[in-house]
Amino acid sequence: MAQVRVRFNGAPVARKLRAAAARGVFLGAEHVLGVSDDRVPLDEDALQRSGMASVDEATLTAMVSYNTPYAVRQHEELTWRHAPGRTAKYLENSLNEERAQVDAIIAAQIRRALR
Structure with missing residues (x-):
């Protein structure tokens, strides 16, 4: 019988x-930021x-902020008017959608590390 160690x-x-x-x-947070940037209300684009x-790598927690x-x-x-395609809840809705x-972005990075 052969032994395997x-x-x-x-x-x-x-x-x-x-x-x-x-x-x-981090890449997931960047993705959410990009989607949110497409929806953020514009005036002089300072907000965007x-x-x-x-x-935070210690807790694997991301933050997207303006x-x-x-x-x-x-x-x-919610009552303010915005240009077409620009909305209130620009960050919350982007994250939820x-x-x-x-999840797929995070999974892809982990799969890549396992190669």
Whole structure:
């Protein structure tokens, strides 16, 4: 009977997978930002230019934000009029509608790391 000995180095694999997941989370956040940028209300496009995506690699948590004094009000005020294609809830709706795509982006990065 032949003997087979397998040695598994789990720590390096786990680090590689975590790095891939962090990259996927960041790319997912960038995707949501891009979709949101297409919907953000425009006046002088300062709001759109202030958008950014970031990731906390320790917790694998991403953040998409807009940094103007009126960003929250623009997002929440449902009674304001906007140019065609531009809406309130530009970030919330983008995230909710793109959830499956974000999952696919993260999964693709993890699959790529497993090759």
